[in-house]
Structure formats: structure tokens, C-alpha cells
Amino acid sequence: MTVSKSTAPNSGRVRMAEPWKLLVFLGASVVVLFWISLSLGPATIPMIEALQGAFADDPPVISTILVELRLPRAILGVLVGATLGLSGAALQGLFRNPLAEPGIIGVSASAALGAVIIFYFGLSGTFALALPLGGIAGALIAVLILFALAGRDAGILTLILAGVAIASLAGALTSLALNLAPSPYAQSEIVTWLLGSLADRSLSDVWLAGPLMLAGWALLLFSGRALNALSLGEDTAETLGFAMNHVRLQVILGTALSVGAAVSVTGGIAFVGLVVPHLLRPLVGFEPQRLLVASALGGAALILAADIAVRLMSEQTELKLGVLTAIVGAPFFFFLIYKTRGQGL
Amino acid sequence: MRILEADQVGVDFRTNTALGAASLGLSEGEMVGLIGPNGAGKTTFLRALVGLQSPTRGKVMFQGSDIALANRKVIARSISYLPSGAPCHWPLSVRRVVALGRLPHHTSRNGLTLGDNAIIDQVMALADVLAFADRQVTTLSSGERMRVMVARALAQSPKVLLADEPVAALDPYHQLRVMELLKGLTRDGSGVLTVMHDLSLAARFCDRLVLLVDGAIVDQGSPDQVLTPDRLRQAYGVDVISGKVGSHVYGLADEPDSAATA
Numbered sequence: 188m189t190v191s192k193s194t195a196p197n198s199g200r201v202r203m204a205e206p207w208k209l210l211v212f213l214g215a216s217v218v219v220l221f222w223i224s225l226s227l228g229p230a231t232i233p234m235i236e237a238l239q240g241a242f243a244d245d246p247p248v249i250s251t252i253l254v255e256l257r258l259p260r261a262i263l264g265v266l267v268g269a270t271l272g273l274s275g276a277a278l279q280g281l282f283r284n285p286l287a288e289p290g291i292i293g294v295s296a297s298a299a300l301g302a303v304i305i306f307y308f309g310l311s312g313t314f315a316l317a318l319p320l321g322g323i324a325g326a327l328i329a330v331l332i333l334f335a336l337a338g339r340d341a342g343i344l345t346l347i348l349a350g351v352a353i354a355s356l357a358g359a360l361t362s363l364a365l366n367l368a369p370s371p372y373a374q375s376e377i378v379t380w381l382l383g384s385l386a387d388r389s390l391s392d393v394w395l396a397g398p399l400m401l402a403g404w405a406l407l408l409f410s411g412r413a414l415n416a417l418s419l420g421e422d423t424a425e426t427l428g429f430a431m432n433h434v435r436l437q438v439i440l441g442t443a444l445s446v447g448a449a450v451s452v453t454g455g456i457a458f459v460g461l462v463v464p465h466l467l468r469p470l471v472g473f474e475p476q477r478l479l480v481a482s483a484l485g486g487a488a489l490i491l492a493a494d495i496a497v498r499l500m501s502e503q504t505e506l507k508l509g510v511l512t513a514i515v516g517a518p519f520f521f522f523l524i525y526k527t528r529g530q531g532l
Numbered sequence: 533m534r535i536l537e538a539d540q541v542g543v544d545f546r547t548n549t550a551l552g553a554a555s556l557g558l559s560e561g562e563m564v565g566l567i568g569p570n571g572a573g574k575t576t577f578l579r580a581l582v583g584l585q586s587p588t589r590g591k592v593m594f595q596g597s598d599i600a601l602a603n604r605k606v607i608a609r610s611i612s613y614l615p616s617g618a619p620c621h622w623p624l625s626v627r628r629v630v631a632l633g634r635l636p637h638h639t640s641r642n643g644l645t646l647g648d649n650a651i652i653d654q655v656m657a658l659a660d661v662l663a664f665a666d667r668q669v670t671t672l673s674s675g676e677r678m679r680v681m682v683a684r685a686l687a688q689s690p691k692v693l694l695a696d697e698p699v700a701a702l703d704p705y706h707q708l709r710v711m712e713l714l715k716g717l718t719r720d721g722s723g724v725l726t727v728m729h730d731l732s733l734a735a736r737f738c739d740r741l742v743l744l745v746d747g748a749i750v751d752q753g754s755p756d757q758v759l760t761p762d763r764l765r766q767a768y769g770v771d772v773i774s775g776k777v778g779s780h781v782y783g784l785a786d787e788p789d790s791a792a793t794a
Contacts, residue, residue: 283621416635419684420619426582427688428608428636473622473668 206477209470213484217265220491224261225253227498260385262393264494265487267385267453270400270445272486273479275460277407280414280475281438282337284346285465286523289446290457290516292346293353294329298450300357300364301325303377305451307364319396322451327443329353334439383454383509385494396448403445404483410437411476418475456509458516459486465523533560535595535723536581536611536692542589542747543576550576552748553590558692558723563715565728565738567758569768573747574727575616578694581725582613594692608636612690616697616727618681623668626680630656633687652687659683659713675706682713693717695726699733711737731772732782735759743767759783 226234232249240250271289278287289295305311305321336349361381368374413434416424425431450456463485464478471477490508493515497506536558543551551573558564566574579585581592583599592599599607612633620629633655634648644652656662659679664672669680678698685693695714699707707730714724715737728734734741735755742752745767751758759781764772765788774783 412635412638416632418620418622418624419629419632419681420615420621422579422584422615423613425584425604426608426611426613427632428605430604468622472628473624474628475622 206471209467209481210484213481213488216488217484217491220488220495221261221265224264224491224495225257227495228252228257255390259388259390259393260494261491262397263385263388263452264491266393266397266400267449267456268459268487268490269483270403270449270486271456271459271490272463272482272484273404273407274442274446275486276464276475276478276482277410277414277438278442278460279464280410280417280478281435282346283417283420285468285527286461287346288458288461289326289442290455290459291461291520292329292333292350293357294326294333294442294446295450295455295457296354296357296361297329298322298326298447299381299455300361301328301447302451303361303364303381306373306377306380307368315391315395319399319448319451322449323399323443323447325357326447326450327439329357330439330443334435379507380454381509382507383456383512384505384507385453385490386505386508388452392452396452399448400445403441403443403448406437406441407445408479408483410434410441411479413437414475414479454509456490457513458520459489459512461523462516462519463489534558535560536725537593538577538581538590539593540590541577541580541587541592543573543580543585544588550747551580551587552746554744554747554749555590556581556725556742556749556752558725560691560721560723561718562740563718563724563726563738565726565734565741565755566744567728567731567734567741568744572744574744575696576747577744578613578696578725578727582611582694583607584613605636608688610691612685612688612693614681614685614693614695614698616700618678618698620669620677620681623670625666626661626669626672627652627656627665629669629680630661630683630687633684636688651689655683655686658686658716660709675702675709678702678706678710679713682710686713686717690717691722693722693724693726695724697727697729700729707733731759731764732780735781735783755781 226232230252232253237249237253240247241254243250246254275288278289278292279285281287299322301321301324302318305317310317310321332353333349337346365374365377368377413424413429416427416429417434421431464482467481467485468478471481493511494508497508497511500506534557538554538556540553540555541551542549542553554577566577568574576585580587583592583602583604586600594602594607594611630652631644631648634644634652637648656665659682661676661680661683664676669677672680682698685695693714698714699710702710711733714726718724728738738755740752741755741758743750743758743763750767751763759774761772764770768785769788770785771788772783772785774781776782
């Protein structure tokens, strides 16, 4: 398929911002939003003082609040946001399809199922890494099924249908787990977790899932040149010296590792991987490789901003981050479908 | 000197034999046309020659060594492949598409070197696509786009170019432009093998024609030797009325025996 011409400036000329300017802007946004995220909370904390106190032998309460409560939330915002943006961009490059996204194609749902199964059998209590590993296993199975169904040059319809099927199955099995849950308490815990949120996570979540996400990023980031070559189709990419079997495996493993670990910590946060690459693509000259880092930074900025918005908007019952991104993201998906329809996709 | 050589190459898809045992040599500075009816196995043969399709039987030798055992990256520095239709899935700028041809030559992850840029400029001038260097490749006409794709293939600095129907769906002017581009490559000592359906163009530009029918090479030689009425009737099931204007040979297909029944 070919991407909508209307996504481009009208003349059909590629107008590209200086690549480094875009990255500097996105990077600066992440830093600013990270700071705002840290300074936001029920208690007003003098930030500099709290930071200094954090390294003292006997840290004051404000430092404990900052490091134990707010820091994990902000760090996870960056990690999960970057994971979703980056994996969305990489999957879109691999499938050469602007609608490929961990949420839409069922990878997030399967990762959630993996984590729910771990919850359900109480494995996370006995073995801390079990939760992220469960998420990764779920994500991996989803990407492999997806590739078997809609791999090589399949149309957009096959890809989306395969995603719907995978998400339905994962959803059904998740419901089954809820249905058979031993207690209403366990049930509500799972449901709340599934909604997707950065609240009440701890530094140990960061230590558990962070390295797995970073490993996934490395795989995805190093696929950039191959994804550029893939713009010209699989045969041409292969004759440009890229072994497609390796490239596929690299992106599949990278997505499974990073998205699986991310979902296991925060639950499902939809549409970030769709929206961010779509908005940034024209700014990087539609080049898959340049889109990767830009989308990672953009995703981190978006999740931090959304998480800040969630905290500012909710008074008593906290609005869940995953709920907000879905409410904003789904209409965006409608808009994308509206724009790309009738183009032989 | 022979650069690329197919030795009794056969390809089976399950029980179906797409290619029997095809042997072919491509030498430096030579332009060879691969002709034959639809479904004869031309694309399969081309894909086997560039190592995209592993042969069920026989082997393909590139500069004396088996292509199946060679490193993809090394092969990519010498053999460039132009698939039919030459798709581009993102609206990249023309210059960036041409630059993709330099990927096999990058030793590090660094971007384009000065040398790369000089080669890109050169092949873009050669293919006459500099005028729309900044345009999105998806907004070009199919003729312009094919020239961009040829420039991309030339940017690979290939010793061998394998092209699958590079002039299908182009108007006569662009057909000539693209064929001249390919021919120009042979003057620099590269070998070109191209799948053709337009027999007049094939006769005009190719040094040698290879006629493939039902997965078997039934004839190869100079255009005059291969493009005989008997051969064409046998291969394509048509009668060909041919003639000459100046030095150019042309042929017109006609349904068999239509003259007799008319």
C-alpha cells in the first residue's frame, strides 16, 4: 500500500525540519514534563531541597515522597511512553503500514493476558520477575501469530483483522480468568490494573521491567537501516544486504520485550504507538529510521503529559491513564481511517 | 568475462516445477533480454539469480563462487535487483530513495559520506531525476518513478543489474529513456539482464535474448536468431509480422492463422 498523499504538504515536496532540531525539541519537552511530573502531588515539595535531601544518610520525608512515590511514576512514564512510541514506529516500518500499533494489533491485550495469568496463579508473589516475563510471553505469542497471519506484504485489512482476532482471543481469556477469579477482591484488582495507570508503582517495578524495556529498545533501534530499506519492499531490502528473517525476528523480539514488560507494569495504554509516529512522520521526511528515536521521545513526552493531565483532572476517583489515552486515541483512529479510506488500502 | 552464471538451475514450488534446468551466463558489458510468455518462470529465474530464491537444483555462481553461500551484504555491493512495479511504501523524497541504494556500501552506521553523495548526484543526473529531487516519490508519474528506481539501483554501483519488466506500463518515450539508462550501464562494463515483454525494444537494445517457455530455455542468441516467426508462434502462440525501418526491427503480434481465416 502507499501512504496517503494528503498526510504530506500539498505540493508533494518533502519539507523536513532539521532532524536534530526536532529531537532537541522533543528531548527538551521530555525533560520539562519529567520535572513537572515530579513536582506534582498532594503535598507541595521544595524540589531542590528534596533532591539534596535524597542523598543524605537520613533522608527527610519530602525526599522519601519524591524518590519513593513520584520518581517511579515519572520514570515509568518515560520508559513506557518511549516503548509504545518506538514499538509503534518499528512495527509500522516492518509492516509498511501506518495502522500497525501494539494496541490495535492485539499485542498489548496479549501482554495483559500474560500478566493476568501470572496474577491469577499468584506467581508474582513467589517470583518477582514473573510478571514482566508473563507480559513478554503474551506479547511474543501475539506478534508471532500476527506475523504468521499477516506477515509478508499482506494488505491492511488482513493485518487489522488478524489484530482483531488476537485481541478478541486475549480478551476472552482475560475474561475467563476474571470469571474464575477466586475472590471479588482479586477480580477488582485485575480490572483496575487492566485500565492502565502509572499510579502507585514503586522503584522495584522500574528495576524489574526497565532493563527488559531497554533491551527491547536496543533491538528496535538497531533495525532502523533495515526498516529504511524495507520501504522498497522485502525483495529489494534483501538485495540491499539485509537478511529479512533476522530483521523480522529483531523487531518481533524487540516489540515483545519492551511492550510485554511495559504492559506488565502499567496495564494497557492504547493508541500512543499509533498517534505519535503518525504525527511525527512528516517531520522526519517519512523515513522509518529517523522516526524511531523521534517516536520514542514523542511517546515519552505524550505519556508524561497525559499522566500529568490525569492528575490535574481527577479530584477523588483517579482517572486512569489508559482510559484517557483510549478516549483521545480512538477518535484519532477514526480520523486516520477516514483519511486513508478509498485509497485502495 | 563471465560475472554471473546459472548452472542447470531449477526451482520447484511444492510439486510444481517453475523452472526446469536453466543455464545462462552474463558477461561484463553485456545486455541480455529474458523473454517469454507470462508464467514462463522469468521472475523466478531472476530471483534465483540474485539469491532471493534458493534453487531446488543446480547453482548460481557469482564471480566464480556459489551465491547461496555468499554473504548477503557482499552480494548487495555487486548485484542490484529492480523488482517489477518497483514499489515504495512511504512518500520518501526522491533523493532519499536513491540514497537507499548506498546502504550496502556503508561500513558503519554513519550516514552518507561525501563519496556517497557524489555517486547519488551522479546517478540522479544520469537518470534525469534531479529536477524532482525533493518531491515525494509517491507523487510522481509511473515513468518518473521508474527512473528514480533505476537511479536507486545504479546508486548501488552494481557489476550486475537484474531488472524485472522495467519498462512495463511506461509510455514509449519513457520506455526508451529507461532502456537507454540500462544500456548506458553496460558501457561502463556492468552486465544487465532484463525481463522484457516488448520484443521490438528487446531486439533494439539487447545484445542477446534468452527465450524461456514453461520453465525451460528454448533458445538463446542474437535477437535475429531468436525472434524468428516459428519460435514466436511456438512460444507465445502468435503470428508475428515483422519489418525494418532503417536499422530498427519491429514486430507486430497477430492471432495465429488469422490471415487464413479472414
